[in-house]
Amino acid sequence: MGVQPTETRSLTECYDELGNRYQLPVYCLAPPANLILERGSDESTEPPEPAPSTRREFPLKVRLSTGKDLRLSASVADTVGQLKKQLQAQEGIEPGWQRWFFSGKLLTDRTRLHEAKIQKDFVIQVIVNQPLVPRN
Secondary structure, eight states: OOOEEOTTOOTTEEEOTTOOEEEOOGGGGSOOSSOOOOOOOHHHHSOOOOOGGGOOEEEEEEEETTSOEEEEEEETTOBHHHHHHHHHHHHOOOGGGEEEEETTEEEOTTOBTTTTTOOTTOEEEEEEOOOOOOOO
């Protein structure tokens, strides 16, 4: 079930279980050059975490655009932003360099897994883009 990448393991093109093709446009894979970074407290922008008693964790499989597959410990109440931070702690990839896709849709940092209907054994595709180094 879920979306499967093509046999070349390219994350720009994949098919779901019904044979529908999903293709990310090339412009989605290039980092924007005109963004202004905002600095602020993480607590004000991040939704609160659920109480530990209601948190049921499961392994979430993420497939990086580098071809590497990883498993993160996730709960359906987790936000994509929280999981980006977990991936940063595990692999050293800055959250701003990560773009998470599920079923051909870009997931925002505030999206919770249950809102996107992401469950155990589903694969999340993570496009990793490092920022461009300014030329002097």
